[in-house]
Amino acid sequence: MALLALGGMMALIFLGPQQSLAFTRRAPEDRNVLRVAYTQKLLPDPHRRSFPFSQYNQFVLSLWEPLVQCDPATSQPQPAAAESWEWSSDRLTLTLHLRRDARWSNGDPVTAHDFVRGWLRLLRQRIDSAQALFPLKNAEAYQRGNLKDARAVGVRAMDDYTLQLSLDQPRSTLVVELADPLLSPLHHTSPGIIATHGYMSMPSALVTNGPFQLVQASYDGFRLEGCKFYHDRASIRLAGIQFIWTDSLSMAPLLLAAGVVDLVTPTPWGRAREMPTNRQVNLENELELAVNSLDFNVTRGPLSDVRVRQALALAMNRAQPIQKYDPGHMVPAWSWVPSMPGREGLVLLKEDAVEARRLLAAAGYPGGEGFPVLRIALPLWMGGDPFPSAWSEQWFKELGVRTYIAYESPAQQATRMRAGEYDVLCNAFVATVPDAGDLLGTFLWPPELSGTKWTDKDVVALLVAANSKTGSERLAALDQAERRIMAAVPSVPVMFERRQTMLAGEVKGWYPDPLARQSLKRLWLDIPSVSAPATGTRL
């Protein structure tokens, strides 16, 4: 009987109400504080980029300020810690002038030496973060340990407020690249504080130059308050930001629904679920500057024939599995670069099953006859991803091409990559610069680092030439390069991703950014002075 009673109680919990629940009212001390959910461990260290990038960017850009920031409307560089800059006539030297009123959170002036210190520290980090500085002269050699003298690296403090950057070759996107949170300065006390986690017991010991400063740190998150020394403090409408750690991506929307947080980005993969409360929540979408692809190893068997690669690319119906599995986040990709501010994406590889079959037959494999089984190498973490299986099924259905999907550990994948023992590699590229050239630059990689093992000197020439051009000239060069790459199809772009952000109704000022570098200092809360009943628009 006791057992039955226990079972009954549990059934009541399982079948309890899941709709129209009451949500928590904002506490008085949080009245003008933006509460942001994060799902991976955040470190108050600008030089260690963590995933998801959106959360890292929001956290670091709240505490630190790089030399420039991107305009929310045009993605063009605007002054931040630097108030102006100029190029040398050969476009190999960039001189930046720092604002004189910039201050650290302890009142110290922000100087060019702080940037040099920070950047040299970044060059001593892992290559995936440090490569943000590789356009600088000798930066890569220093990072790889081939150069010991830090003074040879192309960053120099000419005086306290003048920073000079030297390049090996022209790079027209360099200024906008300086908006990367990784390129934040570092106060001379910060390396020690970060290394010892001294900010946990004494948050104010972490000296930062951003619009907010750390006032509380715990395993539950971080609390930031507006910095009184910030040069543009008058424009900041938020009193503070609370970063709240949640257990998983799927928990974050629940926290938003419960009134515990105000901003969640990104949202969980898969179809959106209904919210359990009536809290007003707005969903914002933006296309990420990233691409998911299937890289063909062009050195392997039939894949060396461009007709085969084109056939495989045209046989893929991208929209079908996207509609089935995740229409909220995924977008079919028919070219390498998605649409972005100032540049519409191209349509180059739209599916055409008839043409795909014709091309495969012309290559000597009519109906897939005699075609070897393609080995698709996938990392273990993609085990639950339904898309590779869907594409594999389409190749078999449309072309008669059989595939074997191998899920492997990172170590096994690295070994297979080095040995080139795969046919197709599932890959994803994320841009760190708001420019089409950043994604297309993956085809400049040497064959030993590239998943496709493909290289084309004309494409290299076009991309290098684009780096010395600006405006429409640069865009035209990039278009030409992209069309040439997609004609050779060393890699099939399959999906772009739409980043979703969930915002409480009272959060205002949100703007799209293809690199997810929204600066939270631009947001504000519009809270009615008299508390209204807990009703709103359901998501």
Add this chain to the structure above:
Amino acid sequence: MNSLNGKEASPLWRNWRLWFLIWLAVTCGLAAVLVWDGWPWLRGEPQVAFRDTMLNQWPLAVIWWLLVPVALWLQNNLTMIDRRWPWTLGLHAFMAAVISALFVILQATRMVLANHLPASFLPVVINDLRWMGGWSYTPALVYLLLIFALYAFSFYREWRAGQELTSELQVDNARLETRLVRASLDALKMQLHPHFLFNTLNSITSLIRNNRTREAEDVVAGLGELLRRSLEHRQDAVETLEHEIEFLRQYFEIESIRFQDRLKVEFAIAPSCLQALVPSLMLQPLAENAMKHGISRDPAARLLRISAERDGTRLILTVYNDGPPLPKDEAALRNGIGIQNTCARLQMLYGDEARLRLRDQPARGVRAEIILPFKTANTP
């Protein structure tokens, strides 16, 4: 070993109260550690997060410790070997589902606490866990495996108890068999008494007819004494040779009246043999046979000698008379009641270790020889 009637005390390790106390002590210890570790969070200190305390993860592991007594109780009370086994299986399946649900609820509670969600969100989080594939059925599997192991152990224990019971029954059977043998021996002994009484009463009748009343009175008195001694040892299958010889002396006192001066009885008993155990009333039938078939049939015969000696681990008893040789008809010899009884008793008591031989002696007379294991009351 437990007795069958359960009156013997159980060993300490089988005392469930002891185990319950141990379980309770460990439970209290674990609870104390969890509370001690999570105390700052329980007090609401802002710097301490729930997910940083042991309470965040430990209860999922500790829950098994709490569930063990429940599983043991259920397994102990829901036997599988009866007609209710479908009901038992159903209850265990229900319990497995309850345990899985308990783990899901605990996991969801942990997430509600760690993420500062209102308690009303518990059903939502539970549903969310299912949505993410977070409902784990491993606890149900673990429970069923645990129950399976407990039943296996229980069946093994019952099998062992059955084995022990069989052994005890075998011992009891052996005891019963011994008692049966003893009863048989008593019955055999009861066959001797009428035989001897018949002869003695004949002798008394003869004495009275011959007006030898005085002697008849002595025989009656001696017979009474003989019967008394006989009844005294009635319960014993064996007795010392010394008692047996004493009994024979009484017997020969009666017989000497019947035979008067014709009978000469000699005893050659080694002193070391006096305490040897021999079947009670074993020698008397042989002495009676010697009188009946030896001394009585030959007027010249008059000697009857009883001897006992030890030969290593054997005791050799002989009854010799100088009467006529054994009859040629072996069947008649074997069918004699005294000989038959003696052989039967020896077989029952000693098996193949004892034997009886009857032999003519080269010059004159017949010798009956009994060889049996030399045992005393102190022999294990």
